[in-house]
Amino acid sequence: MIRKLLIRDLTLRDGQQSAFATRMSQKQIDRVLPFYKEAGFYAMEIWGGAVPDSIMRYLEEDPWERLEKIKVAVGDASKLAALSRGRNLFGYNPYPDKLIKGFCRNSIESGLDIMRIFDALNDVENIKSTVRYVKRFGGMADCAVCYTIDPYHSAVERIVAALHGHPLHKPVFTNEYFLNKALQMVALGADMITIKDMSGLIPPGRSAEMVRLFKKHLKVPVDFHTHCTPGYGLASVLAAIVNGVDIVDTNIWYFAGGTAAPAVELVYVFCKKMGIELDINMEAIARINAHLLDIRKELSAFDMAKQLPKPFNPLTDRIPNEIDRFFNDAIDAARKDKEDDLLLFCRAIEEYFDFPEPDELVKKAQIPGGMYTNMVAQLKQLGQSDLLEKAMSLIPRVRMDAGLPPLVTPTSQIIGAQAVSCALDQLKGRPMYSNPSNQFIALVKGEYGKTPVPVDPEFRLKITGSRDEVPYDPSDYEMQENPLVEEMETRLAENEKEILLLELFPMMAHNFLSKKKHVHVTT
Incomplete structure (x- = not known):
């Protein structure tokens, strides 16, 4: 039986947020949506995270309209996904259940299929409400375990701490810690579990261990999410694939690498060599990528990397023999759990294609x-x-x-x-x-x-x-003031969606709604 791997495309949310400060406009997104309908991704992450705040703040665009327009264009060809910070929703403070319920219902009614839900403390209590409401209104709850590591302490620091009667703690963030969190999330009703490595700090050896452990103990699909910042990303994704992960998160070529996730084109090459079916339309993805090159140039003022990878289409471009051998050697190293070799070969592949070098400062700082x-x-x-x-x-x-x-x-x-x-x-x-x-x-x-x-x-x-x-x-929660509009006998936020924006982003939504309606408000 041929194994299938599902792909969640991050390009239009996490990709542009990581690489271009969330400055991609609706007009730019509209240029690629017809091809996304043909691409066949399992899911497209297009909303949540910094998008609702940023597009009001910098682009004067309506977050709800972005979600609804993408749904109209893509239909049911791919599931639409968003990122939520649990009780913090898309903001930075805890919110009461009535706001969480309203956001979940309106998100799903506007076209959302999957809500990826995480908590900044990995406190499972903080995701309960979002899981409940997402599922109540017909969405899928993708619960994310946030990968992190224990602080590094030198031997001298440990000795000094012990001498002063304050021995440093034993490791907290073990594989068992993460599995326990995932099991609690499944008990809440999670439809899938994501290993969410937001910092790109998970090395391939740890990626392999965690995927094996999660696949052994969880009855729901496992997704793997990472970034390339410190240089582990591609190798860790390959290790996750080799060890049986169900879904991986990727970006399309010109929005991939560096501070973002690995490129789907490289994952395609690896999977083709391993006989793993991706069930995506690489011709449509190549057409998206052609537009992304132009869009990236338009976003050059916000480009984190300032470095374009070499053009590459795995359907039409031949990979030189010596580079092709690196792909084979990387697969072999991943299968044998040889982390150092795997990192070496994946880095050589990325160097050939001119992806950004690992950020050693971030890697060292952890x-x-x-x-x-x-x-x-x-x-x-x-x-x-x-x-x-x-x-x-x-x-x-x-x-x-x-x-x-x-x-x-x-x-x-x-x-x-x-x-x-x-x-x-x-x-x-x-x-x-x-x-x-x-x-x-x-x-x-x-x-x-x-x-x-x-x-x-x-x-x-x-x-x-x-x-x-x-x-x-x-x-103790107090609703934001919804001021009266002078020219109209109504309030600034006229419907539930606008009220929700005002609650999460008081200043931004106030400015945005005022400009959108060309009105002056009075308190």
Whole structure:
């Protein structure tokens, strides 16, 4: 029996968000949609994440219209998918069930098929409501386990900590930890489980172990998602495929590699050699790619890599023998769990095609690329760029103090900003945490959910004024003000969809709706 591998295309959401700061306009998307209808991807991720905020903020476009227009163009040819941050939805704060319910219902009514749901703390309680409502309204719940790693501590740091009576913790983020989270999600009703490596930090050996473990114990399909930033992406995707993963996330050629996911064209070459059927139309994908080249040039001001890969169409272009041999050697290394060889061969393939080199700073720092660039920008703004190394060195301590949260939006930004603040405290001779941010206080208090490691009550007292954990209380939520429009006898947000935008993105939605309707509002 021929094995089939499903492909989730990320190009129109995570791809353009990772590589081009979510600046792809509806007009640009419209140019490729006819070919997407023919491409035959299992799913297309096109919404959620930063899209609703960014397209209002920068493009003055309606997020609901984007979803609805793509649905009209693609129909049922591919499932449409979105990314949700669980109780945080597409924003950065926890929201009550009535808003989660409204977003899920309107998303599915507007054409969404799959909601990928994750929580920044891997707190399964925080995804319960979204899973329930997505399934109630006829969607599929794709529950994502956020991959992260334990902080690195040198042998000297471990000895010093032990001598002071504060031995460093044993590893928390084991394969069993991730499997346990996945099993809890399946018990909630997850229709599939995604291993979500938002930072590209999962090496191929770990990818292989986790896929084998998940396939052994889970009765639902397993999806693998990673990025290429530190150089593991292609090798880790190949390791996942060799070890039986059901779905992999990819981008189309000119939107692939670098800070984004690996290219579907390279996955196609690997799968053809292994006799794995992808069931996608590579001719249609090549037509999409021709338009993506033009669109990438149009987005050059936001291009993270500034480096185009060589043109390549696996249906028509011959791969030189020495490079073709690297594909065969990579497959052999993946099958034999030879991680170093696998990385070597995949990197050689990427070099040949001129994909960006691994980001060694991100690899060494073991933090997401976006978190690193945010810290650099924050210090530059403060005129303290020389403090970067010190701030980076404080991340493990700040993270441990806060309960060891995974580093993914929004916790990555919270920890990074607080590490910068602590570095400034030390520079000025003040105690660390002299200026905790409101978000850091909320994290330590417990408002974002349960952290992987309990926060020390004495530290919580220092930061929040109380030893007690205080979880998020939805009864305290106050709806945003919906101002009166002067020229019309109505409110700025006239329907449920507009009200939902106003709730999640108060300033952005206020500005967007005002410009859209060409109105002045009064409070």
